[in-house]
Every structure is written in C-alpha cells, then in structure tokens.
Amino acid sequence: MPLRLGTTAAGLVTGYGADALFGDPRQGHPVALFGSAAARLEHRLWADSKPRGVAYAGLCTFAAVGLGVALQAASRRSPFARFVLTAASTWVVLGGRGLAAEGAEMARLLEAGEVPEARQRLSHLCARDATTLDTAELARAATESIAENTSDAVVAPLFWGAVAGLPGLLGYRALNTLDAMVGYRSARYRNFGWAAARADDVVNLLPSRLGAALTVVCAGDRARASWRVWRRDGSRHPSPNAGQVEAAFAGALDIRLGGTNSYGGEVESRARLGEGRDPEPVDLRRAVRLSRWVGLAAVVVAAGVAR
Secondary structure: OOOOOOHHHHHHHHHHHHHHHHOOOOOOOHHHHHHHHHHHHHHHHOOOOHHHHHHHHHHHHHHHHHHHHHHHHHOOOOHHHHHHHHHHHHHHHOOHHHHHHHHHHHHHHHHOOOHHHHHHHHHHOOOOOOOOOOHHHHHHHHHHHHHHHHHHHHHHHHHHHHHHHHHHHHHHHHHHHHHHHHOOOOOOHHHHOHHHHHHHHHHOHHHHHHHHHHHHHOOHHHHHHHHHHHHHHHHHOOOOOHHHHHHHHHHHHOEOEOOEEEEOOEEEEOOOEOOOEOOOHHHHHHHHHHHHHHHHHHHHHHHHHOO
16 A cells, blocks of 8 residues: 555555556456446437436446445445555546557557548547548547546546545446447437436536646646636537646647537537647647646545545
8 A cells, every 4th residue: 555645545546556557457347347237228228318318327327336335335444445446446447548548549640641540540539520530630639539538537537536435436437438328419319318418517527627727737838828728718618628628738738629520420610729730640649648647646636635
C-alpha cells in the first residue's frame, strides 16, 4: 500500500498505476461483461419510449452501484481488503493507457499516409462517421476524442472513486458505458437512450470542469491561453461537458477544434473552439502527452480528497 495514504486513496493510486503499466485486462474485462449484460437487457426492454429507457438505465446503474455498496460493506472491517478491491476496481474502470495507445496509433497511421486504415481505426475512439474524412479531419476527430475521453475515462472515474468509493467507481463506469451504448440521438435511441445520456451529463458536470482546470495546470507556458479559451469557448459545444476539456486542450495546444461532424447519418455543425491552426498528426501526439499529464494530476487530486 502506498505510504501514508488512506485506504481508498492508496487503492486509487495503485489502480491508476496498474492501468498506466498494464492497460485494460486482456480477458474477461468486467466492463465488457457489463456491456454484454446491458445489451441483453436492452434487447428485452427496448421500446421507443423514455420511461422504458429510464427503467433500463436505472436497472443497469443500480446493479453496479449495489455491487459497489456490497463490496464496500464486506470490506468495512478489513482495510487491506478495501485497498485491494479499490485498486482492482480503479484498474478496470480507468482507460488512460488504452486511450493513449489509440491516439498514438492514429497519429502513426496519419503520419504514414494510411488514411483508409485511420478511418477504420477512428471507431476505437469515437462513433463519428469517418468514410469521407481526410487527414486533417481525422486528426481533429481523434484530438477531440482524446480530450473528451481524458475526462470521461480518467478524471471522472478518479473523481467519483475519491468522493464515493467503490459505489462511485462502479456506478460512474456503468453510466458512462450505457451512454456509449445508447446515448445517441439516432432514431432508435433518441427516446430510449435519453435517460442514460442525461444522467451521464449530470455525473460529468464537475469532473469535466476539473479536467479542464487540470489541463490549464498542465499546459505549461500555454496555461494562460488554455484558461482563456476554456472560459470563452467551453460552453459553445452542444454537450455541457465535452466542450470544457476540448476548449482547454485547444488553448493548451494552440489549435482549433470543432466544425462539421456526422454521426449515424446526422450532420452537426459545431462552433469552433480555440484560435490556432487546425490540428495535424503531430498535435495528436501532443494531445496524448497532455492527456497523460492531466491523468497524473487527477490521481494526485483524487488521493488528496479520498480517505
């Protein structure tokens, strides 16, 4: 157990280290198992109905939170067991190493001119239609995804683990997974996925702003520019959360994000974030490095807040 840290704090730090060293578990990933179970439940419950979607999101999330509560209660009298469970849970819910690896691979493909391969690879980062995207648009899409997922896959799980322990870790990851599965404005999910998407927005309100603030801290000599762009442009994004970190990243990297995106055949025109040039593959590598620094800062903050 890391020296002089409380049990939960030590578990968060150890789990973060495990993710940084090993990445996601290669087999039997609990998040993948949860996703499979949620997909089966969706097959039984789906209807073009918000109440059905509320029931679906509630059942899945409460199951994850309930498991966290049970584990927390079972380890109440054993600090070592609480440490091990927190470390293991943190490891499986974080996605920092996998996010960095995907960003680096996208940068490699774009630098090598392998655009068709990069279009296919983009699906590992986001659900954007990539069929017609060129190198510049692929670099922008990947950079935006690195920024957004730094909050979703690293900062937010650590935040909820710090303030709510095992139920926070597992419950947040369940909601975020549901949002990735059904939280779209497509014909199938506009109503059924509404509850999952809105709940994910709510639980990310504070973590996304923490992620943006940590981006400013990690921006070095671009800190003032990162702060300015975040405060000016963060609310221009259609999401109440994604634009916060994307704007901070844009200012930190001196690039411009936003523009026209296509999801499931529906085209969205988004406001521009930042005031620099359009991102290039080299900026994607810079975004990956910044993401790693933000993740490290987040675990330091989480360890300071947790007991």
